[in-house]
Structures are given as C-alpha cells and as structure tokens.
Amino acid sequence: MTTAEPTVCRHCGEPTRGGEYAPGHDSKHRGELYQAVLACEITEDQARADLPTVALADQLSNDLARTRGR
Numbered sequence: 147m148t149t150a151e152p153t154v155c156r157h158c159g160e161p162t163r164g165g166e167y168a169p170g171h172d173s174k175h176r177g178e179l180y181q182a183v184l185a186c187e188i189t190e191d192q193a194r195a196d197l198p199t200v201a202l203a204d205q206l207s208n209d210l211a212r213t214r215g216r
C-alpha cells in the first residue's frame with residue numbers, strides 16, 4: 147500500500163507535490179541561512195542542521211568558506 151505523505155516546503159511551509167521544497171526554495175532557504183550565519187545570528191552548525199540534505203549543507207559550507215577566504 148502506498149500513501150502519499152503530505153509534504154510541506156522546508157522554507158515557507160507551503161504544501162509541495164512531494165519533496166522537501168517548493169521549486170527553487172532550496173536555494174532560497176540556503177541563501178537565507180547563509181546570510182544569517184554571516185550576520186552571526188546562527189552558527190554554521192545550526193544552519194547545516196536546518197538543511198534536509200548533506201548536499202545542501204555542504205553547498206552552504208562551501209559558500210561560507212569562499213566568502214571567508216579560506
């Protein structure tokens with residue numbers, strides 16, 4: 147038996163047709179976390195924990211590393 151789990155976007159909470167995000171909202175979410183880390187509102191670890199996949203978390207870390215000139 148397959149039941150479609152109701153899914154909502156991790157960024158804005160709107161229902162999606164499956165998946166963690168509405169179209170394009172994964173990068174929006176990552177961008178907002180990126181800004182929050184740069185503004186010292188949250189730590190990089192907190193931002194990573196907020197992202198649903200390791201791939202997104204690693205992209206965030208790469209962006210931060212580049213900005214910090216590491």
Ligand SMILES: [Zn+2]
Binds near residue numbers: 171
């Ligand atoms: Zn969304």
